Amino acid sequence: MDFWQLVTLGGTMATVLGVFLTVYAMINNRTLKEESRRIREILLEESKHTREILVHIEQGQAEARKEAAAAAAAAAAASQALGALIRSNGERTREAIRARPA
Numbered sequence: 001m002d003f004w005q006l007v008t009l010g011g012t013m014a015t016v017l018g019v020f021l022t023v024y025a026m027i028n029n030r031t032l033k034e035e036s037r038r039i040r041e042i043l044l045e046e047s048k049h050t051r052e053i054l055v056h057i058e059q060g061q062a063e064a065r066k067e068a069a070a071a072a073a074a075a076a077a078a079s080q081a082l083g084a085l086i087r088s089n090g091e092r093t094r095e096a097i098r099a100r101p102a
Helices: 003-099
Strands: none
């Protein structure tokens, strides 16, 4: 083989390799676009589910806050009633002590 035949053979091999790589890139690009579309759909669906879960969590927290506020109000009312009972019993005790003859 002389020099020009080697150059021709090298050029032919480079052309075949270039065509192969181009076809491979086109197939790969199509596949990647399809996979990207599928992944995007999955992510959108999952984000919808996540948002729904967050809404439920927020609603649960709001209900828990209301219940805690109601429990705190009931505890405060019970504490006030207990304080009033202690005061009235204390006053009765003082009156009983004063009424005793010394």
